[in-house]
Amino acid sequence: MIFFNTYISESVFCFFKNKKNILVSVEDANKYLQEQCGIKAFFENDSELLQLTNKLNEQFTNEVCESDAEYGDFQTNQNLTFQIAENLKNSGVSPKIVIEPTCGKGHFIIAALDAFDDIEAIYGVEIQKKHIWQSKFNILDYFLLNPNRKIPNIYIIHSSIFDFDYLSIKKSIAKKELLIIGNPPWVTNSALGMMDSKNLPQKSNFKQHKGLDAMTGKGNFDIAEYITIDLLRNFGDCTGNMAFLVKNSVIKNIVHDIPKLKLPIANMKKQNIDSKKEFDVSVDAALFICELNKNTEYSCQESDFYSSEIKCDFGWKDNKFMSVLSLNNEVDGISPFVWRQGIKHDCSKVMEIESEGNIFCNKLGERFTLEDNLIYPLLKSSDLKTTVAKLTRKMTIVTQKFIGQNTSYIKEFPQTYKYLNDHIDLFRMRKSSIYKGKCDFSIFGVGEYSFKPYKIAISGLYKTFHFCLVKPQNGKPVMLDDTCYFIGFDTLEQAEYVWELLNSDLVENLLKSITFKDAKRMITKDILMRIDLKKVAEKKGKKGFLTDLGKNTNLQLSLFD
Numbered sequence: 156m157i158f159f160n161t162y163i164s165e166s167v168f169c170f171f172k173n174k175k176n177i178l179v180s181v182e183d184a185n186k187y188l189q190e191q192c193g194i195k196a197f198f199e200n201d202s203e204l205l206q207l208t209n210k211l212n213e214q215f216t217n218e219v220c221e222s223d224a225e226y227g228d229f230q231t232n233q234n235l236t237f238q239i240a241e242n243l244k245n246s247g248v249s250p251k252i253v254i255e256p257t258c259g260k261g262h263f264i265i266a267a268l269d270a271f272d273d274i275e276a277i278y279g280v281e282i283q284k285k286h287i288w289q290s291k292f293n294i295l296d297y298f299l300l301n302p303n304r305k306i307p308n309i310y311i312i313h314s315s316i317f318d319f320d321y322l323s324i325k326k327s328i329a330k331k332e333l334l335i336i337g338n339p340p341w342v343t344n345s346a347l348g349m350m351d352s353k354n355l356p357q358k359s360n361f362k363q364h365k366g367l368d369a370m371t372g373k374g375n376f377d378i379a380e381y382i383t384i385d386l387l388r389n390f391g392d393c394t395g396n397m398a399f400l401v402k403n404s405v406i407k408n409i410v411h412d413i414p415k416l417k418l419p420i421a422n423m424k425k426q427n428i429d430s431k432k433e434f435d436v437s438v439d440a441a442l443f444i445c446e447l448n449k450n451t452e453y454s455c456q457e458s459d460f461y462s463s464e465i466k467c468d469f470g471w472k473d474n475k476f477m478s479v480l481s482l483n484n485e486v487d488g489i490s491p492f493v494w495r496q497g498i499k500h501d502c503s504k505v506m507e508i509e510s511e512g513n514i515f516c517n518k519l520g521e522r523f524t525l526e527d528n529l530i531y532p533l534l535k536s537s538d539l540k541t542t543v544a545k546l547t548r549k550m551t552i553v554t555q556k557f558i559g560q561n562t563s564y565i566k567e568f569p570q571t572y573k574y575l576n577d578h579i580d581l582f583r584m585r586k587s588s589i590y591k592g593k594c595d596f597s598i599f600g601v602g603e604y605s606f607k608p609y610k611i612a613i614s615g616l617y618k619t620f621h622f623c624l625v626k627p628q629n630g631k632p633v634m635l636d637d638t639c640y641f642i643g644f645d646t647l648e649q650a651e652y653v654w655e656l657l658n659s660d661l662v663e664n665l666l667k668s669i670t671f672k673d674a675k676r677m678i679t680k681d682i683l684m685r686i687d688l689k690k691v692a693e694k695k696g697k698k699g700f701l702t703d704l705g706k707n708t709n710l711q712l713s714l715f716d
């Protein structure tokens with residue numbers, strides 16, 4: 156039966172039906188229900204009680220309530236929560252206080268009640284009222300089916316975790332063993348921004364990135380990451396454990412940021428789960444476990460949740476962050492070149508074009524003519540599979556030579572200016588905040604470096620360590636899109652020399668030891684900036700302009716474009 160938009164089991168329904176005599180006043184009902192299942196303030200007011208008693212006059216029907224994709228809402232199935240709690244118990248975890256910060260339908264609370272015998276208090280917080288009810292009904296149902304289980308005090312709190320005052324709980328924990336358990340929302344701040352959702356922490360730039368980083372890639376974070384770090388900051392000094400189901404990227408980011416965050420946690424474990432099986436989603440996720448109130452440790456052990464097979468340890472070694480701690484990383488250092496991301500315009504329907512003779516066409520199916528001046532050959536990730544890039548299929552319009560250039564100069568090219576203006580609405584509809592307050596047709600990822608004739612490029616999306624040599628086409632430098640990273644050179648000789656080093660076993664081994672295969676972008680600028688090509692050249696005995704770096708200051712400076 157659906158009640159308060161929530162499924163109510165037959166046993167709970169019958170329980171209330173048979174206890175109509177206690178459902179007379181909120182005080183009496185709450186007192187009785189607390190004795191039965193531990194929940195404090197089961198009904199918040201008279202109206203809630205009245206709604207329930209009215210519902211009881213209806214016939215019981217067994218309907219299933221659809222789950223909600225909003226709020227990063229992926230409820231953990233009861234089976235998995237039982238396995239997790241059982242494993243924790245077997246590893247010696249025995250909490251007196253349990254916190255489930257985004258408790259949903261209460262499956263982790265039920266699992267904790269079932270596994271641990273010494274719980275004194277449970278705190279569950281949840282933003283959606285329907286889940287608050289579902290948690291309460293599920294907990295009542297659990298105690299109706301298990302009348303001999305010890306009943307702790309249970310607080311199911313209707314609040315956003317972002318507004319919740321942790322201090323109110325902290326006092327009651329004192330020196331008691333704590334378990335923070337759950338599965339915080341699977342949604343990113345940028346996805347919430349697209350939905351115009353307010354379900355965000357106030358400090359939305361909590362990673363404190365600056366400028367463009369704050370608005371794009373690095374500024375994007377999972378709210379589960381914020382919640383996890385916030386809890387570790389608030390309860391890190393309590394004795395106990397955390398066990399959280401989160402995306403792999405969240406665990407990687409937490410372990411990565413530990414030196415900066417100085418979190419007092421140790422014995423970190425990442426136990427991979429099958430998200431397709433458990434949640435019917437294709438997102439790499441795992442159970443993150445750690446001990447609280449310990450001397451900070453900097454590595455995390457990865458294993459399979461189901462088989463317990465150990466995979467590898469990742470984390471910090473010699474002040475370097477590694478995806479596989481046991482691998483050799485002898486050319487890890489600082490790149491002598493600045494790696495660049497390709498052009499970002501978020502308007503591919505207009506900006507990516509193909510030519511048929513003198514006629515161009517775009518993704519909107521339009522055919523038109525343009526001046527040649529602002530048109531450049533374009534390569535995308537999928538074009539970089541070869542060792543040397545072939546003739547490009549696509550072209551792009553490069554509207555600025557450097558970031559922030561005034562685009563009114565485009566009037567000099569009337570056909571191009573008209574074409575862009577005919578689609579100005581599409582440019583103005585670009586969602587990303589980086590375009591706000593900028594000239595029409597603005598692009599990013601452009602500078603002097605974009606116009607270097609020779610380039611070495613790699614895809615950020617593909618799971619390979621393959622570098623592609625890019626030569627100019629029809630006298631024009633080739634542009635890369637924003638899924639690619641590259642370095643540019645003035646001569647083919649320099650480009651070929653570096654290209655050979657980049658495709659060496661030394662670089663491949665380094666990349667294997669510092670990249671995470673499950674990352675959305677396995678290759679990033681930060682990763683590429685760690686390739687110490689000077690060291691690679693020395694180790695390979697490849698004399699050339701790189702091994703002369705340092706002796707020739709002018710050359711070195713020109714490489715840092």
Ligand SMILES: C[S@@+](CC[C@H](N)C(=O)[O-])C[C@H]1O[C@@H](n2cnc3c(N)ncnc32)[C@H](O)[C@@H]1O
Nearest residue numbers: 226229230231257258259281282315316338340
């Ligand atoms: C991934 S689900 C997991 C639910 C539950 N922890 C479980 O494991 O079954 C995330 C839950 O977080 C809730 N939620 C989302 N934003 C929240 C917020 N700001 N404060 C509290 N709960 C929130 C959602 O309603 C949803 O129930």
